[in-house]
Amino acid sequence: MADMDALTAPPATALLAVREALAPILGDRLTDNMAQRSLHGVGEAFHPTMPPDLVAFVHSTDEVQAVVRACAEHDVPIIAFGAGTSLEGGVAALHGGVSIDMTGMNQILHVNPADLDCAVQAGVTREQLNAHLRDQGLTFPIDPGANATIGGMAATRASGTTAVRYGTMRDNVLWLTVVLPNGDVIRTARRARKSSAGYDLTRLFVGSEGTLGIITEIGLRLHGIAEAIAAAVCAFDTLAGATDCVIDLLQLGVPVARVELMDAVQVRACNRYSKTSLEEKATLLFEFHGSEAGVREQAELVGALASGHGGGAFRWATQQEERRALWHARHNAYHAAQALQPGAQLIVTDVCVPISRLSECITATHDDLAAAGVTAPIVGHVGDGNFHVFLCVDPTDPADIARARALNDRLVDRALAMDGTCTGEHGIGMGKRTKLIDELGDTTVEVMRTIKQALDPKGLFNPGKLFASR
Structure with missing residues (x-):
């Protein structure tokens, strides 16, 4: 080859x-x-x-x-x-x-409310789709933060803040229309929710990053908008306490819809950039979906768990505008981190580890960053073991860039040693090509080739x- x-x-x-x-x-x-x-x-x-x-x-x-x-x-x-x-x-x-x-290619082709699915062209964005669905009581919940196109989200197997409850693009794509490198056009599956018919070509192209075909249309699984939605913020005395709280609530099977981590540095960045007034400690952002009674029960249980791990009082956001402001600040974490160091650019990490190793991995990473003396906020979709570090670098300083890349390499090595992955949702691209071999080995990668x-x-x-x- x-x-x-x-x-x-x-x-x-x-x-x-x-x-x-x-x-x-x-x-x-x-x-x-x-x-x-x-x-x-x-x-x-x-x-x-x-x-x-x-x-x-x-x-x-x-x-x-x-x-x-x-x-x-x-x-x-x-x-x-x-x-x-x-x-x-x-x-x-x-x-x-x-x-x-x-x-x-930004047309919503059809919505099937009775079947909880829809078909869209690849250029439709997630915000555009949800605006279209809102009046029908439906939502497409995958939320990578950026207003990405659905085609790009499928190509990178994206996930984001709601993956802990709703899964990733792998779980929510039903079928694809794909243009192959020879110009042929195929559809990978029908609308049925399951099938045992041949190879699963849909999953082959989801996450292929445009290297096997160009996705032009996508069939998606939809969900009903929950009867009740509540968001809460909880600050913790320690970073380990916040991550241990997440491990406990997941092991207890609490069906939380979102659970996001920001370390104290990231909270400070969000306060400055998004004009929030959060306590500048390691912080978890929760969102609960369900019936009124179910949301209340989930919130009470998580509140008790948080208290046992050094968490403070919950700060609630039950109105839509309050929740939107909270998640807007979280989604702007990238730009907030960049603003901490004027003129900086960001090297962004993206590892994911088994939940049982999450606290260990994040704590070791925090210590590594502190020892290096770099500006590097930590954020994470910690409900599924995925977190990121925003490494601020001076683009004109080769030594600064080399130091940040070394920190990134150590983080990936740490995650792989814990049986994790070098990328939970950003993909390989050109930035992590060698890491793919480190993770899966030459023989597995040769099958991909x-x-x-x-x-x-x-x-x-x-x-x-x-x-x-x-």
Whole structure:
């Protein structure tokens, strides 16, 4: 199999041929404007901008198919692009080529309230979908924080704040329409909630990061909006006390909908950036869904658990506006952390460990950060063992960057030693290609390479992602 990193940028003659083939179809929606190219060559975290040669703004599966066929004929790389919120360099055009912008594919195709499912185009965002569903008493609960596109969320197997109750994209995608590297279009499954028919192709493409096919339509599982929703904030004397509280409530089977951790540094950042007034200690943010009686029972039990681990009084947010303000502050944690150090950029970590090892992993990480003397808030979707560190770095200081990368490497090694993963939800991209081998081993990764070779023998789909150079 050819090395994915051995590709070179496409020659000008190939790009010209692609432009000529697509001009009648896309018109001015195919562009080589440098500003657009730069926007499509970078995500949100600390990775270099690597722009594509062309950007194609598509509106349908047929148009995606046309772009793929033209690029395949002339050996031009292809990168799918959604909202651009990638944190591991997943959208960078390492070898040039065409970025297919999916944001124009933003139609909600149909909603089936009786079956609790819907179908959307890949460019629909989660906030757009939930605004559409609200009047029908339905919700799509997967919440990665950013207003990501559904196609991008499926491609990275995203999750977020509600995964502890509702699972990840893996659990909530029913079927996909996918354009393959040879230009064929397939649908991976029917609408039935379960099937034993052949290989589970839906799960193959969920999390494939655009390396096996381009997702254009998605069937999603929906949920009813809970009768009662309440959020609460609880500050703890110690970081270990907060994480031990989470372990206990999960082992007791409390059906909490969200449980988010912020260490004292992150709370301080949120207070400054989002104008909140939280106590600047290790803090858990809870949300409870269910009946009025069920929510009250959950809250009382969690309150007792928190008190036993050094937690203070609950600060409640029961009105929708109060809850929205609380979660808005949590979702802005990235920007709040960046604002702690003017001019800084963030190297963002993303590990996940078994719940029983969560407290140990977070405490060891906190001690490692303190010893290094770096500004690095910790946040986490700790209900499923997933947490992040925002490593603030001076982008002009190589020593600062090297120190942060060493801390990140130690964190990943620590998580893997606890039988965890190097990425709970951000994906591999180009940032963690070597870590994939560390986690799964050469033989397992070689199986992935074999699948890649079978579907994309030319290595044109998002080249340089997932697999490290041999």
